[in-house]
Amino acid sequence: MQAVILAAGEGTRMRPLTANTPKPMLPVADRPLVAHTVDTAIAAGAEELIFVVGYEADDVRSYFGDSYGGVPVSFAVQAEQLGTADAVDAASEYIDGPFAVLNGDNLYDEASLTALFEAAPSVAAYRVEDPSNYGVLSTDGDTVTDIVEKPADPPTELANAGAYVFPAAAREWLSVPLSDRGEREITDVLARVIAEQTVTAVEVDRWLDVGRPWELLEANEWKLAEMDRRLDGDVRGDADLRGTVVVEEGAVVEPGVVIDGPALVRSGATVGPNAYVRGATLLGEDAHVGHGVEIKNSVVGRDSNVPHVSYVGDSILGSEVNFGASTQVANLRHDGEDVRMTVKGERVSTGRRKFGVVAGDRVKTAINTSLNAGVVLSTGATTTPGESVTRDR
Numbered sequence: 001m002q003a004v005i006l007a008a009g010e011g012t013r014m015r016p017l018t019a020n021t022p023k024p025m026l027p028v029a030d031r032p033l034v035a036h037t038v039d040t041a042i043a044a045g046a047e048e049l050i051f052v053v054g055y056e057a058d059d060v061r062s063y064f065g066d067s068y069g070g071v072p073v074s075f076a077v078q079a080e081q082l083g084t085a086d087a088v089d090a091a092s093e094y095i096d097g098p099f100a101v102l103n104g105d106n107l108y109d110e111a112s113l114t115a116l117f118e119a120a121p122s123v124a125a126y127r128v129e130d131p132s133n134y135g136v137l138s139t140d141g142d143t144v145t146d147i148v149e150k151p152a153d154p155p156t157e158l159a160n161a162g163a164y165v166f167p168a169a170a171r172e173w174l175s176v177p178l179s180d181r182g183e184r185e186i187t188d189v190l191a192r193v194i195a196e197q198t199v200t201a202v203e204v205d206r207w208l209d210v211g212r213p214w215e216l217l218e219a220n221e222w223k224l225a226e227m228d229r230r231l232d233g234d235v236r237g238d239a240d241l242r243g244t245v246v247v248e249e250g251a252v253v254e255p256g257v258v259i260d261g262p263a264l265v266r267s268g269a270t271v272g273p274n275a276y277v278r279g280a281t282l283l284g285e286d287a288h289v290g291h292g293v294e295i296k297n298s299v300v301g302r303d304s305n306v307p308h309v310s311y312v313g314d315s316i317l318g319s320e321v322n323f324g325a326s327t328q329v330a331n332l333r334h335d336g337e338d339v340r341m342t343v344k345g346e347r348v349s350t351g352r353r354k355f356g357v358v359a360g361d362r363v364k365t366a367i368n369t370s371l372n373a374g375v376v377l378s379t380g381a382t383t384t385p386g387e388s389v390t391r392d393r
Contacts, residue, residue: 001045001097001099001117001120001165002095002100003038003048003100004050004099004101005037005051006084006102007053007060007104008054008078009023010022010023010054011024011211013211013212013343014026014211014212015360015378016358016360016361016378017318017360018055019361019378019379020361021059022057022059023211024060025056025059025063027220027302028210028220029223029226029264030264032063034104036107037105039069041100041113042071044110044117045114046071046100048073048074049068049074050073050091051075052076052087052088052090053077061075074091076091082178082183083179083185084101084183084186084187085174085175085184085188086184088101088189092171092174096168097168098166099170099171100163100165101164101165103209105211106161106162106163106207106209107206107207107208107222107223108161108163108206108207109206109207112203112207113204116165116202116204117165119200120167121164122164122200123137123160123161123163123190123199123200124160124162124164124204124207125201125203126159126203126207127159128159131159132151132152133150134150134159134160135147135148135160136148136149136151136154136155136159136160137158137159137160139156139158142200142201142202143199146191146194147160147191147194160187161204161209162209163204164186166190167193176188208222212343213358214352217297217314217316217355220299221297224244224261224262224263224264224280224282225244225262225280228246232248233250233251233267234251234253236252236253236255237255238255238256239253239254239259240257240258240259241258241259241261242258242261243261243262246263246264246265247265248264248266250267250268251268251269251271252269252270253270253271254270255272256273256275257271257272257274258275259277260276260278260279263278264282265277265283266284266285266287266302268285268286268287269283269287270287271289272291273291275289275292275293275294275295277289277296278294279297281297281298282298282299283295284299284300284304284319285303287300287301287304287305288305288306290306290307290308291307291308292308292309293306293308293312294311295312296312296313296331297314298312298313298316298317300312300321301316301317301319301320303319303320304319304321305322307322307323307325308324308325308326309326310323310326310327311327311329312356314355315329315358316357317359318360318362318363318379319362321359321361322364322365323364323365323369324364324366324383325367326368327365328369328370329371330370330372330373331354331355333353336353337353338352338353338355339352339353339354341355341358341374341376350374355374356371359377360376360379360380360381363377363378363380363382364381364382365382366383368385369384369385369389370387371389372388372389375389375392375393378392378393381393
């Protein structure tokens with residue numbers, strides 16, 4: 001079966017992490033986010049991959065090439081972001097037969113995708129407490145009878161989980177009209193398939209839509225927990241590595257370091273001496289965590305440095321970030337409320353009582369900087385010595 005992977009979006013809700021990197025290529029454990037989606041699709045039976053690219057397309061092209069995981073790869077360009085049906089339509093010249101459509105920023109478990117592929121035509125469904133922010137499926141047994149977008153009074157708890165297997169005929173049904181929000185929606189294509197054929201709802205066991213920074217943390221928590229312990233790098237002296245820890249070849253863990261997994265230290269990264277890494281933590285390629293530093297449940301991007309006596313908790317640092325000595329990240333609200341963060345100009349809850357900061361590429365903090373929970377530092381932002389940052393910069 002062909003699998004169309006939607007990877008053209010800019011990912012504005014993930015800013016500033018997507019200022020230079022397309023959202024599907026953000027790091028999740030040992031590979032980009034979209035690579036986990038693709039690997040699951042291949043394991044489920046995808047025999048050909050068609051990527052729809054747009055924003056920073058070369059990043060996706062260079063990673064996947066002409067073949068990935070033994071499966072041939074093609075690329076289609078969505079020139080203008082006009083919705084999911086428009087994205088699939090951009091790939092229509094490559095489609096020949098029944099085809100799956102997967103969002104490149106969604107994670108699924110393998111068993112669920114396998115069941116989805118075998119039940120074609122089909123749509124993935126995920127049971128949620130409040131589906132009003134999703135497309136909601138109505139069913140008769142396992143058969144889908146209707147789909148409605150973001151209803152005020154949802155008819156069921158079955159959210160559309162953004163994975164589909166369409167019949168070959170749907171290739172000719174992709175040019176749907178613009179919706180009220182000015183996009184061509186894949187759900188309108190699904191509605192026609194529902195009207196003309198029997199579509200099966202396949203409830204997925206695990207699904208994550210990675211649209212905002214705290215969901216990128218959740219994605220890393222998921223995938224880091226699935227690793228097997230492996231120490232291929234240079235682990236020196238009395239370094240104490242507990243639980244599921246991966247130290248890739250070319251990485252160095254100095255004496256006095258404690259790493260309490262799940263944690264991944266990527267090639268070229270250095271940790272310590274006398275550092276503490278705990279929780280679901282990813283240290284990217286050539287990252288450096290130095291003396292007296294504690295990193296907890298965070299992503300430290302490629303070529304980033306936290307070198308001296310600092311604390312980083314529940315945070316995401318982009319590439320080439322440098323935290324000055326004694327930079328301290330607050331990651332907890334003491335009033336019991338969830339940490340809030342600004343996304344596309346709106347203050348929203350992260351759903352987490354513990355959440356630190358999001359630092360875009362090339363952020364630099366000065367010595368003794370304090371960063372408040374939920375603060376966003378835009379690409380290239382800086383602080384001054386001794387500064388307490390309580391608002392986005």
